[in-house]
Amino acid sequence: MSGDDVERTPDGHHIVVDGRRWRATDTSIPEPLRAELVKELMRARRLVGSRGDAARPFVHDAKVALGERGEPWWEEPSEEGRRDRLAATVRALLRHRETSTICPSDAARVVGGEQWRDLMPVARDVARELHEQEVVEVQQGGTRVDDPRSARGPVRLAAGPALER
Template identity: 60%
Template sequence: MSGREVERTDDGRYIVVDGRRWRATDPAIPEGRRAELTKVLMAWRREVGRTKGTDDEPAARAGVQAAKVALGERGTPWWEQTDDERRERWETDVPWPARDGGAK
């Protein structure tokens, strides 16, 4: 999150923003891969905004979902997965929106 310090629950599984609890990104993801997945997530979020109310919005929302699952923020909680399951999750290919040309 934008460089500011984020409050975490004692177990590290959640962050707290404005009093609301959100699942934290899997801390085991290698830094380079985490950064890449975060960029993909932000690109998909921009795509959701661009396609709001159109037939393309569901695909954009699916892209957000895929990125958030890869980061461990949705789907099976990362603390309930084996190391191999976690690695497989974050190594899964999450495509970039076509509008971004797949560029990283």
């Protein structure tokens, strides 16, 4: 939720709905990526209605990516918290884009704000881990890269067979 009509706490870290505070979306997420993640969150919430608890991890991934769950986005994250948010962002964006690929920089931009470039080594490392788990497939030139550690230059991430949808 990031509409201008929503009441926020003075520090901007929470929104207030019916007197209850909820963590606000990370304000440093670029608008196009934020919009994609919000659409994925809405899709995942609808799936909870039809699939029940099986779809709750999709909601969780989208909320972690948006900064609404996990470590507070306004505080310096731990290494584990940063990696968890990057992985959740990759999964959420791939679910949203369905058959399209994403760039590791998309996840870095969501998590890192203006310092996203500093996160690229970590984002690529998280992508390698997800590749090993078959959650994503690392590609170059539209072709699967067997060992992402050997990849030089830009890579793309496609949904792997273990990415739950």
